[in-house]
Amino acid sequence: MTARPLPPPCPDSPPGRLAGLAVIGGGPAGLMAAEVARAAGLEVDVFEAKGSVGRKFLIAGKGGLNLTHGEPRPAFDSRYRERQEEVAAWLDGFDAAALRDWAAGLGVETYVGSSGRVFPLDRKAAPLLRGWVRRLRESGVRFHVQHRWTGWDAEGALRFTTPDGGLRLQAGAVVLALGGGSWPQLGSDGEWLPWLRESGVETTPLQPANCGFDVGWSAHFRGRHAGAPLKPVVAHFGTDTGADGLQGECVISEYGLEGSLVYALSAPLRDAITRDGSATLLLDLVPGRPIERLQRELARPRGKRSLAEHLRRQAGLDGPRVGLLHEVLGRGGLDDPHTLAGTLKRLPLTLLRPRPLPEVISSAGGIRLEALDPATLMLDRRPGVFAAGEMLDWEAPTGGYLLTACFASGHRAGRAAARWLATQPPPSTSSGSDIFLPSGGVTGGRLRR
Ligand SMILES: Cc1cc2nc3c(=O)[nH]c(=O)nc-3n(C[C@H](O)[C@H](O)[C@H](O)COP(=O)(O)OP(=O)(O)OC[C@H]3O[C@@H](n4cnc5c(N)ncnc54)[C@H](O)[C@@H]3O)c2cc1C
Numbered sequence: 001m002t003a004r005p006l007p008p009p010c011p012d013s014p015p016g017r018l019a020g021l022a023v024i025g026g027g028p029a030g031l032m033a034a035e036v037a038r039a040a041g042l043e044v045d046v047f048e049a050k051g052s053v054g055r056k057f058l059i060a061g062k063g064g065l066n067l068t069h070g071e072p073r074p075a076f077d078s079r080y081r082e083r084q085e086e087v088a089a090w091l092d093g094f095d096a097a098a099l100r101d102w103a104a105g106l107g108v109e110t111y112v113g114s115s116g117r118v119f120p121l122d123r124k125a126a127p128l129l130r131g132w133v134r135r136l137r138e139s140g141v142r143f144h145v146q147h148r149w150t151g152w153d154a155e156g157a158l159r160f161t162t163p164d165g166g167l168r169l170q171a172g173a174v175v176l177a178l179g180g181g182s183w184p185q186l187g188s189d190g191e192w193l194p195w196l197r198e199s200g201v202e203t204t205p206l207q208p209a210n211c212g213f214d215v216g217w218s219a220h221f222r223g224r225h226a227g228a229p230l231k232p233v234v235a236h237f238g239t240d241t242g243a244d245g246l247q248g249e250c251v252i253s254e255y256g257l258e259g260s261l262v263y264a265l266s267a268p269l270r271d272a273i274t275r276d277g278s279a280t281l282l283l284d285l286v287p288g289r290p291i292e293r294l295q296r297e298l299a300r301p302r303g304k305r306s307l308a309e310h311l312r313r314q315a316g317l318d319g320p321r322v323g324l325l326h327e328v329l330g331r332g333g334l335d336d337p338h339t340l341a342g343t344l345k346r347l348p349l350t351l352l353r354p355r356p357l358p359e360v361i362s363s364a365g366g367i368r369l370e371a372l373d374p375a376t377l378m379l380d381r382r383p384g385v386f387a388a389g390e391m392l393d394w395e396a397p398t399g400g401y402l403l404t405a406c407f408a409s410g411h412r413a414g415r416a417a418a419r420w421l422a423t424q425p426p427p428s429t430s431s432g433s434d435i436f437l438p439s440g441g442v443t444g445g446r447l448r449r
Pocket residue numbers: 024025026027028029030047048049050053054055056057059060061063064065066067068147148149150177178179180182183186187188189190192360361362388389390391399400401402403404406
């Protein structure tokens with residue numbers, strides 16, 4: 001990845017100035033903002049803390065790169081829960097179909113899987129990212145990797161640390177697309193949050209989303225069943241799962257429960273734990289088998305068979321499900337068929353806490369959407385500074401909804417930044433030592449042609 005020269009580290013010299021757009025953060029949201037702004041004719045410089053862009057996007061490719069989802073709107077919008085109205089406005093400008101067309105424009109055809117999830121045909125992220133970065137570079141977008149933004153200085157200049165030391169820059173407009181707080185080793189570490197808060201931007205703390213939960217398993221249960229899948233099961237959790245519950249798959253882990261069914265419920269579960277100290281998830285371990293039938297089956301004489309064998313024969317239970325019954329009922333509760341049947345249909349699991357932010361798939365929290373102009377995603381407190389992607393305070397389940405909203409918000413922010421910059425008076429070249437050049441390089445703390 002090539003970078004044009006920027007000023008050598010010289011924190012005391014006047015800041016360099018970019019007349020166009022500085023995009024900070026090279027994930028899907030930032031790269032989409034860069035693409036749209038460049039297409040609108042702006043000079044665009046992308047600053048990325050890591051040695052290459054799109055690292056989290058590449059990791060998403062390990063799971064097949066679930067780019068988006070085939071479900072129609074407005075059901076699609078409802079996945080964004082409390083923020084569906086705001087995200088729907090972003091999707092009006094760039095929705096799932098537009099995302100698939102965009103990928104096709106890069107030579108990456110997609111398909112809708114049986115669950116409605118949309119993937120590239122080869123289920124890989126690297127070819128898509130490679131082609132995208134090449135196209136961006138060819139269009140004139142400049143990349144500056146290993147440039148870590150560290151906030152604004154007292155004069156409002158962007159501060160960066162680089163391998164060569166500090167750097168200060170003014171830019172015509174800025175798109176912040178720094179990601180959330182999960183998997184910090186890939187670059188998005190959430191360290192920006194206090195800098196924004198201190199500069200008056202309304203934020204909420206980053207919290208785990210799409211996460212597993214700790215359950216206080218006994219050592220015996222953990223030792224025997226960690227890693228075992230539970231599929232299918234139906235989860236019940238208050239009004240969030242409706243009368244019929246939510247069917248899906250989860251996995252017993254060393255620490256508790258994980259898997260797509262738990263991820264889908266992670267927002268209400270996390271909020272309940274914050275409010276009440278713990279949350280009780282009810283699992284139907286035998287979906288499709290009515291309780292009356294179970295009671296009859298389990299009341300049949302056991303003979304000399306072990307309880308596990310009896311449960312396997314009568315109710316089709318495997319070892320992990322029998323283990324869960326033991327874990328919840330203890331030895332004393334296993335003899336009564338009515339108790340057994342009731343527990344199998346509504347096994348109560350106490351979830352103690354969500355897994356720590358660094359290990360979960362995505363984060364909730366970040367810049368409050370109330371801190372932004374909804375039409376442009378420009379920060380109210382910082383004219384000319386726009387924000388996009390997971391650093392904004394919305395959340396969604398897995399299924400392609402995360403990437404779709406990141407692309408859509410990047411699209412909106414990039415387009416709005418281009419429009420905003422077009423309305424600004426041309427920068428003065430007479431004051432101080434800043435020199436404005438639309439397409440120059442930068443040297444000695446100044447831009448040059
Ligand atoms: C294991 C895993 C699998 C996933 N799979 C999927 C999936 O299949 N489908 C889906 O929809 N979503 C998936 N996601 C979520 C999705 O990858 C993210 O929501 C998305 O990448 C967020 O995009 P973003 O552009 O907002 O931020 P990011 O992709 O996190 O990019 C932010 C960029 O900003 C840079 N940055 C951060 N701080 C600074 C700084 N101070 N200065 C300069 N640069 C900085 C970072 O290095 C990073 O490159 C997955 C996530 C994980 C962890």
